[in-house]
Every structure is written in structure tokens, then in C-alpha cells.
Amino acid sequence: MLVNGTRVEDLAGTGLTTKQRYVVPLWVTIPLFLGRHLLKGTSALVKWAITYWGLSLPTLVLLIIWQRFNGLVALTALTWWLLLGLVWAYRWPASFDVAVTQPCRGVWRWWTKYRRLWHPAMDGTGLTRMTPDRQVYVPAVTRVRSTRVVDALHLRLLHGQTPADVAARAEGLRHVYGAHRCSVIEDGPGRVRVLFYSKDPLRRLVVPLDPAPLPALDALPVALGEDGEVFRLCLRGRHVLIVGASGAGKGSAVWSTLKALAPAVAAGTVRLRGVDPKGGMELFPGRALFAEYADEDLADLVALLEQAVADMNDRKRRLKAAGVRVFTPSTTDPLEVILIDELAFLTAYAPKDIKLKVAAALQVLLSQGRAVGYSVVAALQDPRKDVLPFRDLFTYRIALRLSEDSHVDMVLGDGALERGAACHLIPASLPGIAYVHVEGAHEPVRIRFSYLSDDDIVDMASHWPSPENTDWTPLPDTDTEPPLRIELRDVINQHKDDGDDA
Numbered sequence: 001m002l003v004n005g006t007r008v009e010d011l012a013g014t015g016l017t018t019k020q021r022y023v024v025p026l027w028v029t030i031p032l033f034l035g036r037h038l039l040k041g042t043s044a045l046v047k048w049a050i051t052y053w054g055l056s057l058p059t060l061v062l063l064i065i066w067q068r069f070n071g072l073v074a075l076t077a078l079t080w081w082l083l084l085g086l087v088w089a090y091r092w093p094a095s096f097d098v099a100v101t102q103p104c105r106g107v108w109r110w111w112t113k114y115r116r117l118w119h120p121a122m123d124g125t126g127l128t129r130m131t132p133d134r135q136v137y138v139p140a141v142t143r144v145r146s147t148r149v150v151d152a153l154h155l156r157l158l159h160g161q162t163p164a165d166v167a168a169r170a171e172g173l174r175h176v177y178g179a180h181r182c183s184v185i186e187d188g189p190g191r192v193r194v195l196f197y198s199k200d201p202l203r204r205l206v207v208p209l210d211p212a213p214l215p216a217l218d219a220l221p222v223a224l225g226e227d228g229e230v231f232r233l234c235l236r237g238r239h240v241l242i243v244g245a246s247g248a249g250k251g252s253a254v255w256s257t258l259k260a261l262a263p264a265v266a267a268g269t270v271r272l273r274g275v276d277p278k279g280g281m282e283l284f285p286g287r288a289l290f291a292e293y294a295d296e297d298l299a300d301l302v303a304l305l306e307q308a309v310a311d312m313n314d315r316k317r318r319l320k321a322a323g324v325r326v327f328t329p330s331t332t333d334p335l336e337v338i339l340i341d342e343l344a345f346l347t348a349y350a351p352k353d354i355k356l357k358v359a360a361a362l363q364v365l366l367s368q369g370r371a372v373g374y375s376v377v378a379a380l381q382d383p384r385k386d387v388l389p390f391r392d393l394f395t396y397r398i399a400l401r402l403s404e405d406s407h408v409d410m411v412l413g414d415g416a417l418e419r420g421a422a423c424h425l426i427p428a429s430l431p432g433i434a435y436v437h438v439e440g441a442h443e444p445v446r447i448r449f450s451y452l453s454d455d456d457i458v459d460m461a462s463h464w465p466s467p468e469n470t471d472w473t474p475l476p477d478t479d480t481e482p483p484l485r486i487e488l489r490d491v492i493n494q495h496k497d498d499g500d501d502a
């Protein structure tokens, strides 16, 4: 006689107890055991078939064809199916990647890398739950999508767990799987996506991305995300503050944005006003892009900002009279972008009367400009309140390398440092890397702006000048003497010759 699969006589005197108080004969135990496992296997198969429907559905169709006709017809259908797949991959690579490559790679990565350690990883980081009757529950992975640089595991949370609970364990999970970063994004109620970054694509220079002929103002391609995807900046209805220590790459954030906007500038649906208190060191090479521009004279800088306020008020009155509630950029009413480099100079270091005038103009632009198509984009080194008292009026902020960890929350908001925006740890050797907020992401996302050389900037400005600047001659003719270059090899040879002479 068996009790829980153990002979009754073997249990005697062992002191073992069992919750099962009844005795099951062997002829019942064996069919029960087989039935339970058959049921489990079938339900797993159905679950797999539903999860990987992209594979199971064609396989089912092929099997039906085979059964109804014959093997040759099924083989022909399979060949056609593969050919269609090839055409799809060649003609629409992006959608093929999303629909086929990423799921297939995801399945492969799950079975070869994540599955084996999933339970210990969840257990070790404290994400499992044990019920009073000692049943262990583990957050289930519902699907995996993988690109060459990131594996995205979609998780169903256990009852009572929050995305913040998983985010707090991201560092532990990163070490389990040897990823260089791990972050968590909320997908919806009870669902999160855990991203394991296996490679860092941001270590390489990002070449300028080609602007669209008709730029989408809410999705300007300006940088590369660490997931290997293009990061798109929304400028419509936003004021953008770019903060970074000296040499952090604020210039590349500014020029990448201008490059993405350039065709719209030339078409007249975006109008740029440039303010460069550094005497033109940053913005002047792209002078032709700016309909209005001021660099050296402080009075000119202030006049440009005050004129922007006057124009904005004018537009506000006109749109109100016309009954327009939602602003749409056009050639008559373009999106006006006021670009200010080194804003701190105007808000903190300039003479007092200038500071007051700049603050007055900027606060009006920042608080009222959004709705009528006026956006301010400003770059700044030091985000402290005494340098920029109205920092909070900027509705979108980008944090490049920062000199202190205390600056991170000032730029990206409370808790950003805790959630992984380690701007103070970005190496100085990797300028252009920044953290930004992305809709839906629990943590700030790491990106790298494209880098435009001086030549790229001059090319861009002469290719897409503002309609008000078409006769602008950008820079003096550069076809002069090449700059003096000293080759290390020549210096060594020179030393050798000197030594020989001696």
C-alpha cells in the first residue's frame, strides 16, 4: 500500500507526517499521474502554439495542406511562404525586423541565456513570493524580444508588486546576466519590460542622421538610444533645456536638433532666432539658418528676446481674433524657435539690468509661448536655481555629463539619480551622451547625440538657409593655406638627424 507514493511500512517509525490522510491504491495512482502530466503537456503545447503563433499557424496550415493534398503541394506552399518572407525582409526590413527577427532572436536568447537562471535570479533579487502553504510564485515572462544590443523581457507582475519593485532590483539582475545595464519600463497595469543591454552602441561616434524632407516636429531624429534605436525629440509645444558641464557636448545636442529641423527651416515652416552670448563661438558657423541672430552686443541679445516677446504677443492676438485654438505651423505662422547658447551668461553673470530684462522676456516666452508656436531651446552648464531661477518653466530637459551628482535631480526631476541617471559618471571621453525621459519609461533613457563637425555645420547652413538669408555668404573662403601640421614621424626623424650630426 502506498501513501504519497511511499510504502506505508517504510513510513513507520520515521516520524514523517503527511497531510494526506487517505490511502490511494497503485492502480489509481498511475493513471492519475499519467493523466496529470498529459494535461500539463497539452496545456504547455497550446500555450506555446498561441505564444509563437507566427510559427505554429503556418505549420498548421502546411500540415492541413499536406493532409488534404500531398507532400509536393505542401513543399510548394512552403517554398512560396519562404519566398514571400524574403521579399518582405528585403522590401520592408524594419517591419520584418520587428515582426520576425526580434521574436525569433528573443526565443533563442530566452532558451540559451535567460531561462536557466530565471528562477534563481528572481529568488536572489527577492521578486518571488511564497504562500503560507509553501507554494512559490515567480513573475512570468510572457514574451522576449531581442535586437543586437538589447533583450526585452516582458513580465507579468505578481499580485502586490509594482514596476518600482522590479526597477529597484535591476542592478542585481544586471549582474546575474552580465549585462552592461538593466532598466525597467512599465508597459501597462501589472506588466513591465525588463531591458538587458548586452552591448553599448553609444561608445561609437554617432554620425549625423539624415533629416526628413518634411520634418515631424514631434519626432526629430537627433540621437541614438542605447537600445540601438533612433531617439526622436519632440519640439512641438515644448521648451527644451540642455544641461551639461563644459565639454559635455551641448553643441552636439543643439546642432543635431538643428540638422533635424533644417529642411523645415529652408521651407519656412520653422523660423530660428539665435542668441550666442559666447560671441558667436557656437552658433555663428550656422548663421545662415537663423532668421534673426545676435552674439556680441548685450543690447542686441536683449533686443532679440524682447522682439520675440512682441512678435509672440502679436501672434497671440491674431490667432485669438481668428478663433484658432490649436496652433499648426505654416509658412505664414512658422514654429518660432529661440535658441540660446550658454544661458547662464544672461541669467547669472551679465550686468544686473541685462539679467532683469532677459529674465522678464524669457519668463513670458516660456510661460505663454507654447500654445502659439514659440519654443525656447537653451543650453546651460550649471543648473542651480541661483543660475537659472525659472528652470522649471522648461518643459523638457536633457542632462549630459554633469559635474556633480546633486545636479541630476535638478535637471531631470526628483528621483532621477536613484532611477539610474548617472550623469555625473558619464566619462569625459564620451561627449554627447545624455539621459532623457521617454514616455512610458520608468527610468531615464541613455542616448548619444549625433556629432556634426564644423564642416557639416557650414554645409548644412548653406544647403538649408532660412528663406530670409538666401544670399548669406557663410564664411570666408576656406580655400587658403592648409593648417600647419606637425607629424610625429617628422619630429622623431629630426631628432635622429640632430643626434647623427652631433
Ligand SMILES: Nc1ncnc2c1ncn2[C@@H]1O[C@H](COP(=O)(O)OP(=O)(O)OP(=O)(O)O)[C@@H](O)[C@H]1O
Binding pocket: 205, 206, 244, 245, 246, 247, 248, 249, 250, 251, 252, 381, 431, 432, 433, 448, 449, 450, 451
Ligand atoms: N556627440 C558627440 N560625439 C562625439 N564627440 C562629441 C560630441 N559632442 C561633442 N563632442 C566633442 O566634444 C567636444 C566638446 O563639445 P562641445 O563644444 O559641444 O561641448 P560643450 O558642452 O558645448 O562645452 P562648452 O560648454 O565648454 O562649450 C567637441 O569639440 C567635440 O570634439
